[in-house]
Amino acid sequence: MLAADLVAAPASPVPLAEGVEVAPGAVVGLGWFCAKDITPEDRVEFSDTEADAYGLPAPRVHYRYTDRDLAAIEGARKAVAEAGAAVGIPLDDSPVLLPAGSSLHYQGTTRMGPADDGTSVCDRDSRVWNVHGLWVAGNNVIPTATACNPTLTSVALAVRGARALVRHLEATADQTAVPTR
Known part of the structure; x- marks a missing residue:
């Protein structure tokens, strides 16, 4: 996620200039968030x-930023x-760009995909390709770029994966059940 802030608010990671006295509530923090292009080179x-x-x-x-990322940053600025x-009157002439990779919501490090083609780690139900019994969940499986807090998306994908895991466990239990007399 990319972020550009105009001015610092009390919870902002961007500090006000030294010696600047501001009455509480007098500063409005503005932030624009841009979806980051997902590339195979971006990874943990x-x-x-x-x-x-x-x-x-x-x-x-x-x-790293792609050309499209840089254009989005310029548009956000x-x-x-x-x-x-x-x-109002900006405290600074230029919006602040947080350092590359400073997101609080890393995504796509074990992203899902439609096929085991080397660009994804798991299927649409979060089952890891070619590893029996392994599912993944979290922001890491989100397959596309977003520009917002990914919690709801992560939860929805985790629920879908959990349901698939339950079906798998039920099918496995049925196959290995010992007949009763």
Whole structure:
């Protein structure tokens, strides 16, 4: 997800300029979110040699903007500037662009797809290709770019996957059931 903020609000990751005194409620934060193109080069990779604070393999995000991403960012910058001018006097002449990969909602790292063709990890029911009994769930299976909080989409996909898993378990239980006398 890409974000451009015009001014900083109290919960914003973008600080106000040092020494700027603002009355509570006097600053309006504007943010435009743009869907990020999904490319095979954008991925999360886990280190074989580095650990995170929990002792788990440290993640490294590989992420770059496409030409379409850069055009969307420019459009968002213009829209934020226009909206800011319409509601008051901007504190800054230029909207702030958060660093690439700074999203709170990473998506598509084990994305679903219609076929096991090397561009997806699981089918539409979240069943991992060619791994018996393994399903995945979460933001990672969302197959397309979004520009909003993906919680509802993740839950819907997880419910569909869970229902498929239940059907699989019921079918497996029926096949392995021991006949009773």
